[in-house]
Amino acid sequence: MSIAEKYPEEVKAIFTKYPVKRSAVMPMLYLAQREEGFITKAGMAEIATLLDLDVTEVASIVGFYSLYHDEKAGKYRMQVCNDLPCALRGADKFLEALCGNLGVKVGETTPDGLVTVEAVMCLAACDKAPMFQMQDGDKVTYYENMTVDRTMELVEALKKSGVEAK
């Protein structure tokens, strides 16, 4: 089902708010991502058609912002900044060790489907590396001055809370 068919009221409200069609791209992407947590190629194509944009323009926006996704992920997205200032504070080593502990490569999801580890560009906390943002649906939490041990404790706590919630 298309985005316009699935969310007719929301699409109408967005178009009313942004009379210049192309200005509606961000809220439309947000809407497209609502259900699955990522935007499909078909979703991007539909948004491009609705807003008179090229699909590549829409895809480049999805690729640029760390809050938009074009692939399915685990329950949590752990987005580690390894941009240059953070790399100078050990972000690369942190990311490598973290992936080793979790048994995944960057971009992969833990076998239990809990955490997807991603490397992202600057998250505006350059003096607090190693740092990452954790996305849980719409909720984003920053973790700064992290160690691998503390991050693993966090993952364990998330695992536990998921089990307890069932």
Ligand code: FES
């Ligand atoms: S470079 Fe990592 S937060 Fe800025």
